[in-house]
Each structure stands twice: as C-alpha cells, then as structure tokens.
Amino acid sequence: MTIKSMRDALNEALHHEFERDPRVFLIGEDVGGFEKDGQPVEIGGVFGVSKGLYRKYGRKRVIDTPISEAAIIGAASGAALCGMRPIAEIMFADLTAVCFDQIVNQIAKFRYMFGGQCACPVVIRMTTGGGRNAGAQHSQTFYPIFTSFPGLKIAVPSNAYDAKGLLISAIRDEDPVLFFEPKVLYTEKCEVPDEAYAIPFGEAAMPREGEDVTLVAFGQSVNWAVQAADELRKTRGIRCDVIDPRTPSPLDEETILESVAATGRLVVIDESPPRCGLTADIAALVADKGFRDLKAPIKTVTAPHTPVPQARELERAYLPNPRRIIAAVEEVLA
Amino acid sequence: MDHDDLLGAYRRLRLLREFEERTRVEFQTGQIAGFTHLYAGMEAIAVGVCEHLTDEDRIISTHRGHGHCLAKGCDPAAMMLELWGSTDGLCRGKGGTMHIADFSRGMLGANAVVGAGAPIAVGAALASAMTGGTWVAVSFVGDGGTNIGSVYEAMNLAVVLQLPKIFVIEDNGWGEMTPIANATGNRDLAARAAAMGMPAVAVDGVDFFAVHAAAGEAIARARRGGGPSTLVASAPRFYGHHEGDPQLYRSREEIADLRRREDCLPRFIERVTTEGSLTAAELAAVDADIVRIMDDAVAKAKAGPRPVPGDVFDHVYARYR
Numbered sequence: 124m125t126i127k128s129m130r131d132a133l134n135e136a137l138h139h140e141f142e143r144d145p146r147v148f149l150i151g152e153d154v155g156g157f158e159k160d161g162q163p164v165e166i167g168g169v170f171g172v173s174k175g176l177y178r179k180y181g182r183k184r185v186i187d188t189p190i191s192e193a194a195i196i197g198a199a200s201g202a203a204l205c206g207m208r209p210i211a212e213i214m215f216a217d218l219t220a221v222c223f224d225q226i227v228n229q230i231a232k233f234r235y236m237f238g239g240q241c242a243c244p245v246v247i248r249m250t251t252g253g254g255r256n257a258g259a260q261h262s263q264t265f266y267p268i269f270t271s272f273p274g275l276k277i278a279v280p281s282n283a284y285d286a287k288g289l290l291i292s293a294i295r296d297e298d299p300v301l302f303f304e305p306k307v308l309y310t311e312k313c314e315v316p317d318e319a320y321a322i323p324f325g326e327a328a329m330p331r332e333g334e335d336v337t338l339v340a341f342g343q344s345v346n347w348a349v350q351a352a353d354e355l356r357k358t359r360g361i362r363c364d365v366i367d368p369r370t371p372s373p374l375d376e377e378t379i380l381e382s383v384a385a386t387g388r389l390v391v392i393d394e395s396p397p398r399c400g401l402t403a404d405i406a407a408l409v410a411d412k413g414f415r416d417l418k419a420p421i422k423t424v425t426a427p428h429t430p431v432p433q434a435r436e437l438e439r440a441y442l443p444n445p446r447r448i449i450a451a452v453e454e455v456l457a
Numbered sequence: 458m459d460h461d462d463l464l465g466a467y468r469r470l471r472l473l474r475e476f477e478e479r480t481r482v483e484f485q486t487g488q489i490a491g492f493t494h495l496y497a498g499m500e501a502i503a504v505g506v507c508e509h510l511t512d513e514d515r516i517i518s519t520h521r522g523h524g525h526c527l528a529k530g531c532d533p534a535a536m537m538l539e540l541w542g543s544t545d546g547l548c549r550g551k552g553g554t555m556h557i558a559d560f561s562r563g564m565l566g567a568n569a570v571v572g573a574g575a576p577i578a579v580g581a582a583l584a585s586a587m588t589g590g591t592w593v594a595v596s597f598v599g600d601g602g603t604n605i606g607s608v609y610e611a612m613n614l615a616v617v618l619q620l621p622k623i624f625v626i627e628d629n630g631w632g633e634m635t636p637i638a639n640a641t642g643n644r645d646l647a648a649r650a651a652a653m654g655m656p657a658v659a660v661d662g663v664d665f666f667a668v669h670a671a672a673g674e675a676i677a678r679a680r681r682g683g684g685p686s687t688l689v690a691s692a693p694r695f696y697g698h699h700e701g702d703p704q705l706y707r708s709r710e711e712i713a714d715l716r717r718r719e720d721c722l723p724r725f726i727e728r729v730t731t732e733g734s735l736t737a738a739e740l741a742a743v744d745a746d747i748v749r750i751m752d753d754a755v756a757k758a759k760a761g762p763r764p765v766p767g768d769v770f771d772h773v774y775a776r777y778r
C-alpha cells in the first residue's frame with residue numbers, strides 16, 4: 124500500500140488488466156506512441172494515464188488513432204461484439220458529442236435490440252468536468268446525459284483508490300461502461316493498494332458518517348462535500364453522511380434512502396447544470412421513495428444553467444464549492 | 458504586391474509572431490489560464506490567406522486560433538484581454554484562448570472541437586450564396602483534423618452546392634503528440650480533398666508568397682461563383698502542442714533545426730530585401746512598432762476590468778428567462 128495519484132492508480136489498473144486478459148486493448152488519440160528510427164517513442168496519453176503500456180505491449184494492443192472519434196468508438200464496439208475487451212479513450216467528455224450516435228444508439232442498444240444474443244463490453248474512458256479554465260467546449264461533465272440511457276453503465280470516481288477499483292470492474296464488466304475521470308483529480312493522492320482489486324458497481328462509498336444531514340455528491344463534488352462536512356462538524360457540531368454513489372448507473376438507491384431515513388435531510392451536489400441532471404434525479408428518487416422520512420425540503424447545489432465560462436473568476440463562480448454546500452446544509456437545518 | 462501591401466504583410470507576420478512570443482512569456486508567469494496553443498511557425502498561412510479577405514469575408518479557426526484572429530484584423534489588445542479573462546476581452550472573458558471571436562471582423566470564432574469549423578463555414582458560404590453576396594468563407598483545420606469525418610461531409614456539401622468556400626488545411630505534421638504518418642493513411646492531403654470533387658493544391662506554408670498566390674486564386678474563383686477549393690499548406694509548429702507540453706516526442710535539435718530552416722519571417726525578409734522592395738530600415742521600424750503594440754496589449758490586459766460572478770448569466774440566451 125502506498126500513496127498514489129489518481130493518474131497512477133488508473134495506470135496500474137490498466138497494467139493489471141492488460142496482464143490478466145489478452146483480449147484487453149486500448150484505442151484512442153495519443154494513448155500509445157510511435158516508432159522513430161526504429162526506437163519506440165512513448166506518448167502514454169495526454170494526461171499520462173496509459174504510460175508504460177505501449178513500451179510493454181506495442182502498437183498491437185495500444186492503438187494510437189487518427190482524430191476520428193466516431194471511428195474509435197465504432198471500432199471499439201465492433202471488436203467488443205466479436206469477443207475483444209476494448210478500452211477506448213476520448214480525450215474530453217465534451218468530445219463524445221462527435222460520436223454520440225455510436226455510444227447511445229449503437230453500443231447502448233446492442234444487447235437489448237438483438238434479443239440478448241451479444242455483449243458489447245467496451246469501456247470508454249474520458250476526462251470530465253471543470254476547474255482548469257478550459258472553456259465551454261472542454262469542461263463539461265456529460266455523465267448526467269449518459270446516465271439517462273438504459274444499457275450504459277456510468278462510473279465517476281472521486282479519488283485514486285476508487286478510480287483503480289472501479290476501472291478494473293469496468294474492464295471486467297459484461298456491459299458497456301462509460302468511465303469519467305475528473306481532470307482536476309489526476310494529481311490528487313491517497314492510499315492505493317499495489318495489487319488488483321475490483322470495486323463492485325452499484326455500491327456507494329460513505330467517506331463521512333453523521334446523523335444530521337445526508338449529502339450526496341458525484342465526482343469532484345464529493346471532495347467539496349467532504350470539506351463542507353468536516354467544516355460543519357468542527358465549527359458547528361453538525362454531522363453529515365457524505366455519500367458518493369461512485370456509479371450513477373447502476374445507482375445504489377438503498378444507501379441513499381437508508382441515510383435519509385436516519386437524517387431526514389438531504390443536500391445533493393454536482394458540478395453539472397441543474398436541469399435533467401443527477402441532482403434532480405436523486406432529489407426525485409428521495410421524493411418518490413423517501414418522502415415520509417424528510418423533515419425539510421431537499422436542497423441541491425449545482426452549476427447554474429449556463430455553459431462553462433472560461434475566466435478564472437467566472438469558472439470559480441460557476442462551480443459548486445464547500446461554502447455553498449454549507450449554506451445549503453444550514454437551510455435544510457433551519 | 459505593391460510596396461504598401463508588402464509592408465502590410467510583413468507587419469502582420471511580425472505581429473502574429475510577437476503575439477505568440479509574448480503570450481508564451483506571460484503564460485509562464487501564470488497570467489493566462491487554459492489550454493494555450495501557439496501558432497508560431499505557421500504565420501505565413503494565416504497571413505497569406507487573410508491578406509485577400511475583407512471584414513465581410515468570414516473565417517472559422519481552430520484551437521490554435523490566435524494567428525487567424527490577428528490575420529483577420531482582431532485587435533491584439535482586445536485579444537490579450539480575452540486571454541486574461543477580462544470583461545474587456547473580445548468575448549468578455551467567456552471564451553478565452555480557444556474561443557476568441559470578433560464578428561465585426563468576420564472572425565466567427567476559434568473552435569476547440571477539432572474539425573467542427575469546416576461544416577459551420579460551409580453554412581457561412583451558403584449564407585453568402587443565398588443573399589447574393591460576393592464574400593467567401595474560409596475554414597482552417599489542421600492535418601490531424603482532416604481525419605474528422607464531418608470535414609469531408611462539409612467538403613462534399615460545399616461541392617454539391619458550389620459554395621464560395623475555401624478549406625485551408627494546415628499541415629504541421631503533428632496532431633498533439635502523434636506524427637501524421639501514424640494517423641493519416643494517405644499523406645497527400647490535397648488528393649483527399651480533390652477526391653471530393655474540387656480543386657486542391659498543396660503549397661509550402663513557410664513561403665508567404667506561395668500561400669498568398671494559391672489562396673488568391675482559390676478566393677477569386679469562389680468570389681466569381683466558381684465553387685469551393687482546398688489549400689493545403691505545410692509549416693512547422695515551433696512550440697509544443699500546447700503550452701506546458703514537454704515535447705518528449707521530438708528532440709531539442711529537431712526543433713532548433715526547424716527554427717533555422719523553416720521560419721517564414723527570415724524567408725520573407727530575405728526575399729523582399731534581395732528584391733529591394735522593402736528596406737532593412739522599414740522592417741526595423743515595423744518591428745519596433747510591433748513591440749510597442751504588444752507592450753501596450755499586455756499592459757492593457759493586466760489592467761483590464763475583471764468579471765464578477767453574476768456575469769455567468771449573460772449571453773446564455775438573447776434574454777435569460
């Protein structure tokens with residue numbers, strides 16, 4: 124067990140699975156490397172997540188592609204239909220818009236539409252979210268939209284430990300998984316075992332426990348929720364359950380409903396815009412199945428209904444933060 | 458080109474270069490946020506094309522857009538303010554480095570989604586054709602971007618509708634860290650465009666005069682209703698894919714060598730001074746002026762007004778709610 128960054132934890136997961144299963148391969152832009160004067164030059168992904176794979180496995184299993192997202196995802200899904208275990212990388216979640224059809228009309232539907240004849244076990248890895256001033260076309264989350272499609276599984280890790288275990292589960296899963304890596308968390312570190320381990324989908328984590336308020340958060344918002352919970356406990360003696368569902372689909376409804384049954388108060392946090400998103404989804408779940416447990420109206424903390432602005436001050440105003448979460452907790456306790 | 462045209466072209470080339478050199482310095486001081494892609498090395502392409510254009514002509518650029526903006530006449534100070542995220546920036550701090558636009562100059566935006574500009578520029582050309590305009594639309598796309606399918610959808614549509622559209626392909630041999638040989642089956646990018654049914658030529662993008670001549674021909678053809686064309690221009694990228702890219706995939710010597718052999722500015726200078734069309738004194742005066750313009754742009758950017766949180770709601774719709 125050592126302290127590792129999310130980048131290194133993901134990298135280890137890829138190495139474990141490449142070693143374990145010869146059907147696993149990686150395909151995407153800049154994921155591998157190239158030969159120059161007979162020598163390998165490694166790229167290893169623009170965020171460094173796939174480093175070492177090209178050197179070890181070569182172009183046969185670490186396939187650099189043209190900038191052709193629709194072809195990348197189509198090729199991954201076709202290979203998956205024929206027994207391979209592809210991991211496709213799309214550099215930014217925003218760019219899945221270029222291959223949306225391949226994901227939502229094709230991959231998501233094959234098993235069902237063809238009456239269970241086939242599986243399409245493809246993993247699509249991508250960076251997600253704001254915090255790097257990358258502007259309106261490179262900062263969106265996109266995981267809420269995909270969560271709405273039956274047939275797709277969605278994972279959004281919030282720390283290095285979960286990232287490794289969830290990616291291993293994703294690669295071993297029989298169904299397509301969209302795997303969202305919050306780009307600001309690549310350098311965040313925590314204890315990560317050296318060996319391979321799988322974190323089952325549909326099981327929430329609870330980084331903080333408390334009886335006063337339930338906080339449900341996704342991706343990098345989990346860290347803001349934890350900071351808010353720690354601050355509230357320290358300064359006000361308010362105790363929060365912080366729930367990180369880890370996989371918006373399948374969703375661990377039980378953990379959320381049990382927590383709300385105990386606290387009677389719910390704040391849901393996500394950095395995506397508020398409409399048709401995960402915060403509305405969780406609020407609806409609790410309103411539907413846990414209404415009688417509620418002692419106060421549900422509050423959500425989200426980005427505004429706007430594109431992601433670029434300037435530092437504007438992106439800071441756009442993203443949720445611990446201060447806004449604390450204010451929401453105060454409201455549900457008032 | 459007459460004396461004034463030549464001096465104007467030199468001025469623009471130098472402005473594009475200095476803008477990127479200053480952006481690089483300021484980026485390193487932490488002043489500029491976001492993924493910043495510099496155009497240094499490729500200036501002769503943007504300038505060679507845009508010298509033929511008026512404010513009425515439209516262009517759409519790429520993630521590497523600073524050069525296209527300047528070549529199309531965007532104000533360097535207003536651009537620098539945008540890089541700084543100021544409300545006085547061309548996009549009021551909403552866009553930043555990858556999204557600079559100035560619609561008053563016919564600059565319909567840098568675009569961070571590779572290849573996305575080509576179909577949009579077809580629409581601009583369609584508007585020109587539908588309204589009986591004489592203006593043209595130009596999209597820029599990188600060699601890597603030519604592997605996006607919608608670029609060919611755009612080319613085909615422009616051919617079918619015979620639109621006043623020029624596809625400029627900027628071949629710097631790299632898509633991020635991947636060399637073109639690894640990503641593009643047919644290295645003859647002009648042939649790929651020609652296969653869609655339009656005239657397509659490849660020129661040395663380091664040679665301003667070659668770009669200028671070929672672009673002039675394509676643009677004149679589009680203006681007189683002769684339909685779309687493609688211009689492929691090759692030129693090096695002097696810096697990393699984006700600022701902060703350590704460039705482990707190419708050697709320092711390789712980069713230094715490109716600088717020595719494939720720099721459009723010395724090439725331009727040598728030709729005009731050898732011909733005697735511009736004097737060293739004239740060029741030096743331009744250089745000094747550009748330094749002053751860039752000092753002024755950076756000073757303005759540093760002092761620019763900052764956005765306030767409520768600004769996030771501006772410009773989502775014509776009227777919010």
Ligand SMILES: Cc1ncc(C[n+]2csc(CCOP(=O)(O)OP(=O)(O)O)c2C)c(N)n1
Pocket residue numbers: 152190192214218221520521569570571572598599600601602603627629631632633698
């Ligand atoms: C659709 C899409 N895919 C991937 C990216 C990430 N990306 C940004 S620039 C770039 C390389 C572009 O190469 P090229 O078109 O040759 O332009 P250059 O950077 O060389 O000027 C990539 C892959 C993107 N922005 N959009």
Ligand SMILES: [Mg+2]
Pocket residue numbers: 599600601627628629630631632633
């Ligand atoms: Mg390129």
